[in-house]
Amino acid sequence: MNQSVIDRLLEIRGIESDYIDAWGNPAHIDPASKIKLLAAMGYPVENENALVDKLELERQQVWWRALDPVQVNRVDEPLLFTLRLPIELVNDRYLLRLSCESGDVIDQPVVPSDGELINVGEVQDDEFQEYLLCFNSPLPPGYHQLSLLAEDEQTLAMMRWIVAPAACYTPPAIADGDKVWGLSVQLYCLRSENNWGVGDFSDLCQLLEKAAGQGAHFIGLNPIHALYPANPDACSPYSPSSRRWLNIIYLDVTAIEGFNEPGIQSICQQTLFQQQLSQARASEYVDYQLVTELKLAVLEPLFAQFQASDLASNSALAKGFYRFIEEGGESLKMLATYEALQAHFKAQGLPYWGWPVFPTAYSEFHKPKVQAFAKQHAEQVLFYQFLQWQAARQLEKAHQVAEKHAMCIGLYRDLAVGVSEGSAEIWGNQSLYATNASIGAPPDVLGPLGQNWGLPPMDPQQLYLQGYQPIIDLFAANMRSCGALRIDHVMALLRLWWVAKGDSAKQGGYVYYPVDDLLGILALESQRNKVMVIGEDLGTVPDAIRSKLADNGIYSYRVFFFEQAQDGGFYSPAHYPVQSMSTLTTHDMPTLTGYWHCLDLELGQQLGLYPSEALLQGLFHARHDNKQRILDSLHGHRSIAASISGQVDEVGMSNALNQGMQLHMAKGSSALLSLQLEDWLEMDAPVNVPGTSDEYPNWRRKLSTTLEALFADPALKSLSEKLTEARQQAAQHSSR
Template identity: 65%
Template sequence: MTSPLIDKLVELKGVESNYIDAWGKPARVNEQSKSKLLEAMGYQVKDSDALEKQVEVEFQQMWMSPLNPVQVNREAKDLYITVRLPIELVNDDFELSILCENGDLLSQKFVPIDGDLINTSLIDEIEFQEYLVKIELSLTIGYHTLRLMAEDGDIISSMRLIMAPASCYHPEQIEQGNKIWGLSVQLYCLRSATNWGVGDFTDLAKLVEESAKKGAQFVGLNPIHALYPANPNACSPYGPSSRRWLNFIYIDVTAIEGYLSDDVQQIVNDAEFTATLEYARNVDYVDYEAVTRLKLRALEAVFNYQQSKYLTKNTKQNKEFKAFVEQGGDSLEMLAVYDALQESLAAQNKPSWGWPVFPKEYADFQSSAVAKFKKANASRVKFYLFLQWQAALQLEAANQVAEKHQMTIGIYRDLAVGVSEGSAEIWGNKDLYCTDASVGAPPDVLGPLGQNWGLPPMNPDKLYHQQYQPIIDLFDSNMKSSGALRIDHVMALLRLWWVARGDNAKDGGYVYYPVDDLLGILALESQRHKSLVIGEDLGTVPEEIKSKLAENGVYSYRVFFFEQAEDGGFYSPSHYPIQSMSTLTTHDMPTLSGYWHCHDLELGKELGLYPTDEILAELYVSRHENKQKILDSLHGHSSIPEWIDQKVDQLGMSKELNFGMQTHMAGGSSALLSLQLEDWLQMDKPVNIPGTFNEYPNWKRKLTRQLEHIFTDPELVELAQNLTNARLNASK
């Protein structure tokens, strides 16, 4: 299975052979795994002759391309590009013409041989030479097009030239030393008197307003990416259909013009409809099928109203809708077509969970059959475009509430690490994704068996040859209508753990990505959107990415329970990096109450997450020791009342202990503090249990109290004031 050529490819394609595991020990990726990852990238590793030819063609194509597809440079640094030409042309006069993003046209003449010769190669008996050419022109930050032009004006080649700032955006108040706090919540889990069984954008606006009034400076969300209207039980926000677009389920139907029309009211006042709505509101776990059915039925009628009144006429609304669709481009059209097609196939009882099981003629967005479907079902496609438009409008309305209350950050969004195998995003750009592999994680504390997330990774080579456009689009779209972006598993900018199809997660391997280029693009989009960036850097994290993130202005993610010294004690939050967001728990962890009472270990045992009873027993012992260390730290900092027991043996979680831990964190040095709304409500059930699928109702559990009642609770009002005061004191 191995050969010198495969070994060379492993090195060239960024497949890592050695790494340090989550316990700080050296680990090695086996040879078979590395070959499988190359195979997932499209290399014919099982046929040495075919592989040699494949690599040769790739090599020749590179040399015969005068310019690279894309280059990312930082402002205030010297700019060089490489130019490859046949030897007979290196003495000729050429011009570099740069079309700037703002429309300016700059040019520079040069003769290749006057530059620095850095490499040569013989292709079909023709010698090619590669030169390093310095760009003497001054460029502003942005996305520019550089063209290599012959003396007669012919365009020989072109590339994208990205000029990026030195660092991501930091709000002025944060730079001045202010330390702030905010709430994090899974939007779907909000209960309210008005929503339809799932939290919506109107709930979000209310949450933002009430949080701001109590001193919070942000509200953090789970990913609100587009999922699957025709497959509502595929509800994980971290396994979306498209990361560029929004989940329509968060639309507040009642807030759209047309809801009060007779046709819509006849539907929503129907006895069966109202009974289903009552059930969806009161059930403790989100019933995605019921909610989706209700919302689609009502939204169809609202769309018909707007279609009749506005969207077929020369109206302001129609102009705005068309502008939204035009700006969304192919990506938006592709998602709308996908949703309509998936719905159609499901209605015919044909396999429809995702494009891998679509009829062959529909397996590619670019196929003639899909084009015919789109034309024949234009109205339904337009309906799904309409849903995206309304979702964007309502999210922006919530963002405006944050701006009205002058929150330092306002809404902060979450970018998932990938899309699911059957997603619209892959359907529309299969060349970019390696569908015979999946992203995951090697064994670590959260997942002792390793994790396979079922998310096909982007091919770094293809991403580069697509001039990083997919990444640009992701950052741009996810920074809209918000003041910060949390990047889930931010190590993906450096490397991802790939698992070949059919293999166990522990048998995967790391594949590296062009981290400096991706961080440059992140910094550019961050500055443009005035969006602070938080990188979720938990798990197996190499030191090189930590330093790079810090240098690029990305905020680290510090979870109290993971911040332990070698002696087992917990670091004081006053020792956390200023450039970080601190928190007590995350969506992948138990709540404070669940942690303290070991509910997560009990659930893990029931679900078979621990390989042996010995491992589980060790976890119980470790938990007991950790709780004692936490208690020692809390008492040592006078963060909890003296009357709370000094020994953990018989000490259960209480309101005083819970709130004390939160105010303990508020006195820390992190610029940002995020607290889970579940912990405000002293809940015990987790949002998600990593490593489970159907074993536990992940991404469905609602809050125990309605939104209207949370911010009128005197105890929670007092907690909010204590948090605000502690943050103010920490800022001094």
């Protein structure tokens, strides 16, 4: 294979050769891994002639496009763009027509050769020239379209022109220097007196109301993306079916219109139903299969009732439902068709876990057999659209509770980094995804062997050719009904660790993405929706991305246990960036109790996560040292009572230490402080163990008490009052 061709292709496709690892050391990508990543992108790397032909075709296609598919500018930038034409056409007169999102139209005559010649190419013996030109009228932020018209106004080429604000939105209170705190929770973990064995949107309303009453300004959620109603045990919120739509398991069935009708109540009052409902509520772990069966058993007749009453009479509710379907467009129809198809294959006893095992005629949304199925099973498709509508309404109700209680942020949602291999999202747009690769992370502190998340990556070139529409839709959908959006693994905007199918995580390599364009779109959607953005910037993070994120108004994510100086000491939270959200721990880490008692290391040993005994012992020694440094810091800042020993061997986790650590964080400089409900309840078991699947019941562990009992606890009420006071004092201190 011609190495120069490979090297050129690696550069064009943004595949990195070297990087700095999580410990600050230079690391290199195996050349064989880079070749595999090119193959995952669809390049015939085993056939040099075919590879050269494909490269030549791609080069020609660039020249044949007079305008780029899409361009992103900031509002303060000159509106420069490039135009490519055969040499015999560059002296002709054309018309540039800018169709603004507002409906305004701006025309500007142009002769390409009046611009700056920046490139010359040859395609099939014809010379092409590329000119740099300027559009002279200023444009407001938004999604616009630039068309190149011939003198007879025939359209020759079009380009989406995205004009973005300088930075993401910041709520006025935060911009004015307020420092706030809130609680983070995995929604499914919530116990309550009324839910059906899994936390639901009505629980979320109650949590918002109770937390706001105790001084909190936000509730942070796990991703609430659509999963798989036909396959409930595929329950990881970070391996969704669609990131644009919602997980219908969070529906409070009892809050849907018509629930109290006799026909519905007769179903719910059956002895077996009540027994199963009690079982689902009492279970220590969420029983996704049982909960889904119970909810669908009532949702289906509720939908039939809605059809017979509201849809038949075209009521106001029906009109709202039809508006929702129209606004959801092809994406909603695709998800609903996928879910109906999965349920259909499951009922027939056929493989159904995802489109890779569907019969070939059904393996892609746009195939004729799929469209025929959607028509034949239109009522079932409508049912799944109905569920999404109800979920959107219930989530919006929770958002309104936050607004009613004047929470300056309210809900903050979490955007997962990708979708699973068998997802509806890939089924509906397979050309966008490199399905022979997966994303993950190189070896780091959280995953010494590296991580492979089983999520096929978007191909950055395809994303560009599709005018960035998938990412626009993604950001917009996840900024609905909330005040903040946390972007999981925010480095994905710059680069992603791709792993070829069949390889181990450490054999992967970094692929770069158009970070400035993606940040511009993020800023535009953030300002439009008045949603602030928090970037989860943990792991192997290049310094350049942190400053770029900050410049774009994105809040950093600071985890106390990772904020260590070179000498091993822990930074005071008073030195964290103001433009950040701080936290003690995360869903991928042990609880405070688990950390202090090394329960995570013991569990990891039982699960075989550590490749050697030496590594494990090293982790135990490091933990012992870190705990001593934490005690030193807590005593040094008078965050815990002097009665607590300063010697780690004498200190177990206690209520005083637990609350002392939380108050230590509350005195910090970060604008936002997020605390986990698990740590309020002093729980010891983690909700997720990275690097495991079936070895541990990930994403199932419930909270140890109900919402009602939690907020009736005087000790926790006292803690919330102290947190609010500490946050107010931190704000006053920073304003001096």
